[in-house]
Amino acid sequence: MKPAPFDYIRPQGVAEAIAALRQDDKTVSLLAGGQSLLVLLSLRMAPVDLLVDIGRIEELKTVSESATHVFLGAATTHAMIEDGAVPDPSRGLMPRVASAIAYRAIRNHGTIGGSVALADPAADWPACLMALDATVLVRGPAGDRREAVTGFVQGMYTTSLQQGEIILGFDIPRLPAGARWGAAKVTRKSGAFASAMAYVVEGCDGTPARVILGATASRAQPMPATAAYLSQHTAIDETELRAAIGADLDAVDPEADAYQRRNHTATVLRAIREVRA
Amino acid sequence: MLTVTLTINDDEQTHTVEPRTLLADLLRDRCGLTGTHLGCEHGACGACTLEVDGKATRSCVVLAAMCEGRSVRTIEGLRDDKIMEVLRRHFHQLHGVQCGFCTPGMLVMARDILRRHRKPTEKIIRHELSGQVCRCTGYANIVAAIGAAGAELDQGASS
Numbered sequence: 001m002k003p004a005p006f007d008y009i010r011p012q013g014v015a016e017a018i019a020a021l022r023q024d025d026k027t028v029s030l031l032a033g034g035q036s037l038l039v040l041l042s043l044r045m046a047p048v049d050l051l052v053d054i055g056r057i058e059e060l061k062t063v064s065e066s067a068t069h070v071f072l073g074a075a076t077t078h079a080m081i082e083d084g085a086v087p088d089p090s091r092g093l094m095p096r097v098a099s100a101i102a103y104r105a106i107r108n109h110g111t112i113g114g115s116v117a118l119a120d121p122a123a124d125w126p127a128c129l130m131a132l133d134a135t136v137l138v139r140g141p142a143g144d145r146r147e148a149v150t151g152f153v154q155g156m157y158t159t160s161l162q163q164g165e166i167i168l169g170f171d172i173p174r175l176p177a178g179a180r181w182g183a184a185k186v187t188r189k190s191g192a193f194a195s196a197m198a199y200v201v202e203g204c205d206g207t208p209a210r211v212i213l214g215a216t217a218s219r220a221q222p223m224p225a226t227a228a229y230l231s232q233h234t235a236i237d238e239t240e241l242r243a244a245i246g247a248d249l250d251a252v253d254p255e256a257d258a259y260q261r262r263n264h265t266a267t268v269l270r271a272i273r274e275v276r277a
Numbered sequence: 278m279l280t281v282t283l284t285i286n287d288d289e290q291t292h293t294v295e296p297r298t299l300l301a302d303l304l305r306d307r308c309g310l311t312g313t314h315l316g317c318e319h320g321a322c323g324a325c326t327l328e329v330d331g332k333a334t335r336s337c338v339v340l341a342a343m344c345e346g347r348s349v350r351t352i353e354g355l356r357d358d359k360i361m362e363v364l365r366r367h368f369h370q371l372h373g374v375q376c377g378f379c380t381p382g383m384l385v386m387a388r389d390i391l392r393r394h395r396k397p398t399e400k401i402i403r404h405e406l407s408g409q410v411c412r413c414t415g416y417a418n419i420v421a422a423i424g425a426a427g428a429e430l431d432q433g434a435s436s
Binding site for chain 2: 001002003004005006007008010031034035038039041042043051053055079102103104105106108109189190191
């Protein structure tokens, strides 16, 4: 299908884009890579009066690094992360995640900021950034604000972004040497959205483990009981671990049917096995 | 309406388009470049894959307006490309084509794979090609043709 008519502008900078977003009488949407949004427009699932193309704003492509953090601008593409064209704070986790998002032609244009802003429950970056304890930097009419990605993503296609706000990028703490990670997802077909997804990060210096479950009915969320079990046990008793996962699933994806619970459980176990391998 | 100036197969052109005009529709309907095939029109099948600024791109999920100042290369613009010449020959010899609908996208993606992976294994080819749908299900021959082209190009590069 073809998209319904809309207007299109390409502002020069973030301030101009923020100003363009403040139109009460129109449905305005930001366009970054367009790899999800243009699909929704072509399927006529997302009514839009005005597209604000932010894909060329240099400020959104800012990348910087310090001894403790890497900052990735919102317009950083999946392919740039996959290829190592930007610094990797995650000791290989982010490039691997990027390489399994959709397909290369999509990864060449799709952006990390767009993925988090859309907040599809099965998207990779919200869950991965939560596992890395990342912070999102947002600019709006009232100035800049920062928020943990864990709180920023609030539900299916829902974030804390207010009208007129734009994601500038993500501040991602570097994983320390010796930290380990595991990642697992289940897709019906390679490149398709996942039906189950789990990320596990364990520090080496006594920092608590982080376990994130994605592809739930609402949003990616931490699994605190599972993380606590991992932090307290160097040797795993699988029965006890499954009990912890089950307790988390009751809270994180309460509507999941028996199949989906098994799918989640197997995926979390697979990610944990990779961490502890 | 918007005015867009872009380079298509090395030829700079200016077109007046609706904001909603997809790149694929500009190429097919206005430029006569019907080698770019439109299958699903929502980024699922890969038939419309071409290059924008040298990067594999699905032309059904890019607006013509987004291509202002960009360089677009379609299957027609790859006629004299060295990698494409080798790919075409192996697609022909190994019968990597049945109805031909997916073929332009397959060839563009195959070229992209060979540019990023020197002599790719079958596993890499299958992973990288997973976004291209062939409804004749002729994948085995397509994968074999890309592998053979990769081997020939690798041999040529090292000799």
